[in-house]
Amino acid sequence: MRAAVFAEVGDEPSIEEVYPTDLESDEVLVSIAGVGICHTDLTAINGTVPLPTPYVVGHEGAGVVEAVGSAVTELVVGDHVVLTFDHCRECASCRSGHPAYCELFAALNYFGTRLDGTPTLHSGEREVHGSWFGQSSFATHAVASTRNAVKVDDRLPIDILGPLGCGLLTGAGAVLNVHRPSEGQSIGVWGIGTVGLSAVMAAKASGCDPIIAVDPNAERLAVARKLGATHTFDPTVVSDLVWEILQLAGGLDYTIDAVGSGVVVRQALESLRSPGACATLGLQKLENEITVDQGHLLLGRTLTGVIEGDADPHRFIPELIALWQEGKFPFDELITTYDFTDIASALADFRTGTAIKPVLIPENSRLEDTPV
Structure with a gap:
């Protein structure tokens, strides 16, 4: 071999x-x-x-x-x-x-x-x-x-x-296995690579609205719109991203961090309504200290870490294949x-x-x- x-x-x-x-x-x-x-x-x-x-x-x-x-x-x-x-x-x-x-x-x-x-x-x-x-x-x-x-x-x-x-399972699993949104609930995704785009597709399949995608890469944002994002933001050109999202949606029900930096985790957390939940998936390094506002969490918001989409692959991979065959993933x-x-x-x-x-x-x- x-x-x-x-x-x-x-x-x-x-x-x-x-x-x-x-x-x-x-x-x-x-x-x-x-x-x-x-x-x-x-x-x-x-x-x-x-x-x-x-x-x-x-x-x-x-x-x-x-x-x-x-x-x-x-x-x-x-x-x-x-x-x-x-x-x-x-x-x-x-x-x-x-x-x-x-x-x-x-x-x-x-x-x-x-x-x-x-x-x-x-x-x-x-x-x-x-x-x-x-x-x-x-x-x-x-x-x-x-x-x-x-x-x-x-x-x-x-x-x-x-x-x-791995990559597809991680992003989709964070939506379908961890957040489990109902139709019409809102979600934002930071980091539009494979994991983030998988989350966008899963959110679309779940009937989320709006679906917000955040990334500095214009081409990736275009792909996100094609796959289901209703709104996209380049954080490098928006002066106050959290304010923009709060104005647009009044706060999000769910957010996904597929980057792993402290700045992104804070943005994803602060963009939530109360109550709301943020799942962090990105890996920067094995020890990666971030700072959040504990008062923000006290208002009913949740920050949770997710590995491999919290999936049982023997169950979840066939489910993703079925969604793909239906044109939804x-x-x-x-x-x-x-x-x-x-x-x-x-x-x-x-x-x-x-x-x-x-x-x-x-x-x-x-x-x-x-x-x-």
Whole structure:
């Protein structure tokens, strides 16, 4: 198999031959048909989330099951799957339907190895750290588990479904799983990338009105209007954004922060009516101090953090696919595809905002007689 290997933090990726280690009993080997690039991948590439080197990231993979471990019964070779975050299925959060808050989330998704410390990849003479979000799918193949591989209909275009496993799930989930607005309620979204646009589409599907989008990128605001935003603002040219929003809507029922800066969190919180709720999703760094007005909260407003849309992927990904098939969640309009070997260009376009959701498309051949 080939993978985009990062030898050191901040390096450009190198396409290299690597090999999967023997599958554990609950694991599957997936031939990747397409993998999205997400902002969280950049946090590993730039060292914000530290990983041992060398490593392979990528956590919005989708493809076809090519091999299964000895205890796997939920999936068979040939199944089409969307890969998502890993979770234990056993802790209180997982059992109560909130696997994004799994007690082992960090160990299963961020450490670069399995829970027992063994790697999923090697290059012959050295370990290659994988297991990024239980998959490391910037590769032609990925080792995942039945916990984070969601079976989907094999008639769907599997190559573009990978972003449903993280970015799309996060923004839409914050609206549909956390805020749960009623028809006619108002919402504002700060940060119009994949996550923010997913929130806009989910708000439109929920019948929200008005739907306000805030971003300094005029092209992104145009996309937001196309996908359902009723009003858009560039915060760099509006002298008092909160006042403008309060004048427009009398305060919003719900807001979404998909940026993670203190300024944006305050704006999103202060734009709420009383009562109202703001969900913060953006990740700037692992320690990110912000300041809010406690008196503002005392008036019945809520600020809550949300990871992975508080979604159970095995339930929520099929729901998002159903919305897409009904024309209510047109996520495919956000996608730009790149050949897997052109990952450097895809990363550059993602960083500059040229591409909203780059998806890498490998040209896979089946693994035969692969050394492990």
